[in-house]
Amino acid sequence: MEITLDSPASAPQPLSPYYSQVARVQHADGSALLFLSGQIAEGATLAEQSRGVFETIDALLRAHGASLAHVVNIRTYLTDIGGLAEYAAVRREFLTGTPPTSMTFEVPRLFRPEARIEIEVVAAVPAG
Known part of the structure; x- marks a missing residue:
C-alpha cells in the first residue's frame, strides 16, 4: 500500500x-x-455554492483517474439544514447513479464565514 x-x-x-x-x-x-x-x-446562493463544490470535487477525482461515479461516501456540512432540499436537488444533478453512503450535518459556521456548505467524499477506484 502506498499513500x-x-x-x-x-x-x-x-x-x-x-x-x-x-x-x-x-x-x-x-x-x-x-x-x-x-x-x-463561492456563490451567492446555496445552490451556486453546492454546484461549485461538486465541480471542484469532480476535477479532483478526474485528476486521479476517477469520477463522481466512484464516490462511495459523502459528508455534507450545512450552516442551515433548511436548505437541504436545495442542496439535494444540485446533488442529484452530479450523483446520478446509485447514491453513496451519506451523512449530513448542520453546523453553526464553516472555515469561511460566507460558506454555507462544505462537502468531503471518499471514492473507490477499481484496478485497471
Missing part, C-alpha cells in the same frame, strides 16, 4: 497551504481509495 497526498494543479487550488486536497491510498492490486478534504465554493 500519496496531493493538491493537483488541474483542479482549483486549496484555500490554505496547510492541507492537501486528496489522500490517495493505492493498493497493490491497482485499486485505490481517494479521501478528499472538505471543499467549499
